[in-house]
Structures are given as C-alpha cells and as structure tokens.
Amino acid sequence: MRIVIFGAAGIVGRGLRRRLGAEHDLVLVDREPIEDPEATFVRGDVNDPALFLAVMQGAHASVYLPPPPASPHADACDASQGLDFDINVRNVYWWLAAAARLGVARTVFASSLSVFDLATSPETITEQKPPDPTAVYGLTNQLGEETCRYFAGRYAMAVVVLRLGFVCDPDRWALGGPPKPFPRTHVEDVAEAIRFGLTRPLNGFQRVHIFGERSQFGWSDRHADEVLGFRVQHRHPGHGQGTPTMIAEETNIGPRQANDKSRREDPPRRMVVYGAAGSVGSALNRRFAGTHDLLLVDRQPMEGPRNTFVRRDVCDPNTFLQTMPGADASVYLPFAPYRPGVDMCNDMSGASFDVNARGVYYWLAAALECGVRRLVLASSLSVYGYDMPDGLTKDVPPMPADVYGLTKTYGEEICRYFERKHGMSIVVLRLSGICTPNDWTRPETMAATWFLRWNRSHHRCPRTHIEDVIDAVVLALTRPFDGFHLFHVFGERGLRDWPTDDQREELGFMPRYPRFGDTSPVQ
Numbered sequence: 001m002r003i004v005i006f007g008a009a010g011i012v013g014r015g016l017r018r019r020l021g022a023e024h025d026l027v028l029v030d031r032e033p034i035e036d037p038e039a040t041f042v043r044g045d046v047n048d049p050a051l052f053l054a055v056m057q058g059a060h061a062s063v064y065l066p067p068p069p070a071s072p073h074a075d076a077c078d079a080s081q082g083l084d085f086d087i088n089v090r091n092v093y094w095w096l097a098a099a100a101r102l103g104v105a106r107t108v109f110a111s112s113l114s115v116f117d118l119a120t121s122p123e124t125i126t127e128q129k130p131p132d133p134t135a136v137y138g139l140t141n142q143l144g145e146e147t148c149r150y151f152a153g154r155y156a157m158a159v160v161v162l163r164l165g166f167v168c169d170p171d172r173w174a175l176g177g178p179p180k181p182f183p184r185t186h187v188e189d190v191a192e193a194i195r196f197g198l199t200r201p202l203n204g205f206q207r208v209h210i211f212g213e214r215s216q217f218g219w220s221d222r223h224a225d226e227v228l229g230f231r232v233q234h235r236h237p238g239h240g241q242g243t244p245t246m247i248a249e250e251t252n253i254g255p256r257q258a259n260d261k262s263r264r265e266d267p268p269r270r271m272v273v274y275g276a277a278g279s280v281g282s283a284l285n286r287r288f289a290g291t292h293d294l295l296l297v298d299r300q301p302m303e304g305p306r307n308t309f310v311r312r313d314v315c316d317p318n319t320f321l322q323t324m325p326g327a328d329a330s331v332y333l334p335f336a337p338y339r340p341g342v343d344m345c346n347d348m349s350g351a352s353f354d355v356n357a358r359g360v361y362y363w364l365a366a367a368l369e370c371g372v373r374r375l376v377l378a379s380s381l382s383v384y385g386y387d388m389p390d391g392l393t394k395d396v397p398p399m400p401a402d403v404y405g406l407t408k409t410y411g412e413e414i415c416r417y418f419e420r421k422h423g424m425s426i427v428v429l430r431l432s433g434i435c436t437p438n439d440w441t442r443p444e445t446m447a448a449t450w451f452l453r454w455n456r457s458h459h460r461c462p463r464t465h466i467e468d469v470i471d472a473v474v475l476a477l478t479r480p481f482d483g484f485h486l487f488h489v490f491g492e493r494g495l496r497d498w499p500t501d502d503q504r505e506e507l508g509f510m511p512r513y514p515r516f517g518d519t520s521p522v523q
Contacts, residue, residue: 002027003198004056004104006046006095007065009034011169012110015191016063020198029055046091049345052098061106061198064095066144069137075421077317077365081136082358088140089147089410090353093403096151096159097345108160108197109148110190113182113209114138115163127163127207127223132420136361139417143357143410145207150406152205154343159204160197160228164190165211173234183211186234196228269293271477272323272372274314274363275333277302279436280378283470284331297323298334314359320366329374329477332363338404341386349403356407357414364418364426374425376476377415379408381432381461381488388461390497394430394486412486419484426483427476432490433463440465441519462492465513467521472509479508492516 001024007013008028017036020026026039034041044051056062070083092109099107115131115138131142145161152159165185173186193210208224212232224230269292273281276296285307288294294307297319302309312319314334324330336355338348360377367375385401400406415426468491487503491511503509512521
C-alpha cells in the first residue's frame with residue numbers, strides 16, 4: 001500500500017516509519033530533511049496547497065501529523081496563534097480536499113487530548129465528551145477534527161482521528177518523572193494505533209483516544225479496542241529521575257477564569273467595524289453616522305465613509321491591535337470569496353479559513369487585550385448546508401455543505417471558546433439572504449446577483465432586507481447581553497416554518513420587511 005505521511009520528520013513520523021517501512025511503500029513529506037533509503041522523501045511545506053495534490057497522486061492512504069504547538073499558552077493577537085490555525089485547521093482541509101479529489105481511500109489525522117480541559121474535568125474522559133479546550137492548540141485541534149468529520153460525511157471518506165496523549169520516545173518514557181496533566185503515551189503505541197487505523201476495514205468518521213499511562217488516569221481504552229482492535233502495550237512510565245520532554249508541552253492547562261454574568265453595560269459609543277466596505281458595513285455606517293464614533297476597517301476602499309476609515313487586512317493581527325484600543329464595542333463582518341458547493345485545495349478556499357477562523361481569533365484576542373466589552377459576529381445560516389429542515393432552531397447542530405458554511409461554524413466555536421475561558425460578551429448572528437433595497441423591491445435585478453439566486457434555489461433560505469439586518473446588529477450591540485448568545489436572523493416570513501420566538505423575546509427583533517418585494521416597512 002502506498003502511504004503518504006505529512007510531518008514525517010517528527011517523533012511520531014519516525015516511529016511510524018519503523019513500523020510501516022518493511023510492509024508498505026512510504027512517501028515521507030516534511031520541511032526538514034529525512035534520510036531513509038527505503039522510502040521516498042519529498043521536501044515540502046504543508047502551507048502550500050499544491051503540495052498535497054502533487055504528492056498524493058496514486059496514494060492509497062495518508063497520515064497527517066501536525067508538529068508541536070506554534071503558540072504559547074496564553075491567548076494573544078499575534079502571528080504564532082495564526083500558525084496553529086494554519087497547521088491544524090486550514091491545512092487539514094487542504095489535505096482532505098486533495099484526498100477526496102484524488103480518491104485516497106484512507107486518512108488518519110493525529111489530534112490531541114488537549115481538546116479537553118483536564119485541569120477542571122477529573123471525570124473519565126470518553127470519545128463522547130464534548131471538547132472544552134483552554135488553549136489555542138487544543139482549540140485548533142478541535143476544529144481540525146470537525147474538518148475531518150465534514151469530509152467523511154460529505155464524500156463518504158474513511159477518516160480516523162486519533163487523540164493522542166503526550167508522546168514519548170523510548171528513552172524519555174524510561175525516565176518516568178512526575179505526573180502530567182495529560183497521560184503519557186509511548187511512541188511505539190502511537191505508531192501501532194496509526195497502523196491499525198490505516199489497515200482496519202473502517203468506514204466514515206471514527207475518533208479514538210490513544211493513551212498509555214494508567215497510574216494517574218482511570219480512563220477506559222475499550223473504544224480503541226472496539227474500533228481499531230488495538231490495546232496499548234506500554235502502560236507505566238519508567239522510574240528514572242528525569243522528566244520526559246513531550247509533544248505539546250506548551251499546552252499546560254491553567255485554571256479557567258471566572259465568568260461574571262451579573263454585570264450590565266451602557267450602550268456602546270465607540271465601535272470598530274471590520275469588513276466595513278461590504279453591504280452590511282456600509283449600511284451600518286449610514287445608520288450610525290452622527291450618533292456614534294465609528295472606526296471603519298476594510299482592505300477595500302469605501303465610497304463616501306461618514307466616519308473614520310482605515311484600510312487594513314484582517315489576516316494581519318496588527319490590524320486589530322492598532323485599531324481596537326479605546327473601543328467599547330466591535331462588529332466583525334468580513335467576507336471571503338468562494339465557490340459554493342466546491343471544496344478546493346487552493347488559496348481561494350484558504351481565504352475562508354483566514355477570514356472566518358484565524359481572523360475571528362485575532363479579533364477576539366485583541367478585544368480581550370483591549371477590554372472591548374461588546375462584540376458581534378456576523379455568521380450565516382449556510383452552516384446548515386443545502387437541505388435545511390423545517391422547524392429549524394439554533395439548537396439544531398450545524399451541517400455545512402461547503403467551505404464557507406464550515407468555516408462559519410469555526411468562527412462560532414471560537415466565540416464559544418473565548419466566552420467559556422474569559423467570560424466575554426459575544427453575540428453571533430446567523431444571517432440569511434441579505435438584500436439591498438434595490439434587490440428587495442426589484443426581483444429582476446437579482447439576475448445579476450448570482451449568489452442570492454443560488455442561495456434561494458439550493459437552500460430555500462429566507463431573504464432579509466438590509467435594514468432588518470442592521471436592526472438586528474444594533475439590538476445585539478445595545479441589549480444587555482452577557483456571555484455567549486446566538487440568533488437566527490431572517491426577515492422574509494412564510495417561506496419556511498422556522499420558529500422566531502428567540503428573535504423576538506431575547507433579541508427583541510421583528511422584521512420591518514417581512515414580505516419580499518414590499519417597498520415600505522411595516523409600522
């Protein structure tokens with residue numbers, strides 16, 4: 001079997017080469033040189049989407065082994081955190097998009113048990129427990145896992161996710177040392193688990209915990225036995241005087257910060273709007289002109305801004321650090337171009353990750369540092385893909401069908417992470433079919449607005465007048481919300497049987513344009 005291993009120069013890659021080399025045709029991919037006469041080595045960078053398409057030609061299986069975390073423990077608006085998003089989220093998407101295109105039958109993603117907050121969760125951790133990471137490394141591994149689930153469902157691929165403990169080579173395992181927040185795992189056990197993941201007759205999405213150390217953790221490995229037919233062989237680290245050095249050492253988990261739900265805030269006066277040159281940002285600029293101090297930020301120039309405008313890119317963390325100080329509220333509206341329904345291994349799909357995931361993280365990290373009290377994220381009902389059910393509520397789990405909807409779910413999950421860890425006030429608005437006044441009253445103009453026509457035919461999604469969207473944003477900024485809140489915002493009534501109770505009762509939103517084509521708002 002021809003197996004392509006990305007990240008093959010690391011500790012797990014070395015162990016995997018020893019285990020698989022005699023039985024399979026290995027292609028080893030890494031930025032660092034590898035000397036292995038029995039395998040093919042390709043020197044390449046996983047930050048280049050073309051690499052995946054080039055080296056997986058003719059492969060039967062592939063393994064993705066991310067390197068240790070690039071960022072420190074603390075959340076901060078800097079490029080090191082962005083590297084973890086690139087490696088563990090965007091590049092995982094490229095890897096799987098290439099695998100789907102080339103017909104690679106089996107893929108294994110090495111995730112981490114850092115997706116859990118083990119410092120405050122002493123109970124047994126199972127594969128069914130929802131993730132609750134407390135550092136960006138765990139957060140990005142969680143999102144990488146969701147990328148795997150997405151591809152397994154959309155393309156009927158066999159994708160195995162292995163959540164690993166701290167990985168030790170034989171020498172470091174023998175040293176033993178004091179207990180760690182995560183169970184230690186011998187590299188030979190990790191390599192054997194990957195081998196089982198590659199060779200067992202599995203279908204769809206599978207997720208398994210792989211850990212060796214038993215003295216501190218009373219967890220069961222029954223699921224690994226049931227899914228992979230695998231049991232670890234190394235269960236007790238040695239008793240030497242040294243302390244092992246382990247993968248992901250930087251992700252030590254500290255105490256969770258308190259979340260004060262009792263505070264109430266005055267309506268914001270100074271706001272920073274990112275993605276301000278789009279239709280929503282432009283309408284927000286008009287609505288608040290003369291009443292609020294707005295700083296408008298976009299990489300595209302704006303026509304006739306009525307407030308201060310700064311031309312910057314949300315992919316640069318310095319954008320937020322230089323524009324956020326002094327603000328008490330912020331709205332995140334950027335849009336990344338994409339092709340609906342197409343999963344692409346190229347820079348266009350990468351832009352969705354840059355804007356909807358990494359940019360959202362930078363935005364919230366800067367807001368945390370600058371003490372911004374109120375935050376609104378524009379998400380989308382496209383998180384539900386093409387077949388949106390009747391009776392749809394925000395409690396229905398997302399079911400994205402393209403990179404746009406997928407990365408919008410990631411932005412929402414990043415908001416939950418910051419609320420859970422730092423107690424921030426964040427409102428997420430899932431918007432639907434936004435129409436300018438011209439599009440709303442003259443349907444024939446939609447002939448030139450291909451996205452609205454596509455959205456209508458594929459999603460049966462209600463449209464929303466731009467002024468109703470702005471009403472919802474204003475309510476999200478001015479209502480006394482604390483913590484994380486999510487709302488479906490759509491104006492057109494009667495197209496779908498979707499409940500609107502939370503819109504009306506919690507957000508206070510009632511559309512002024514409930515019927516498509518109406519020229520005057522409902523009073």
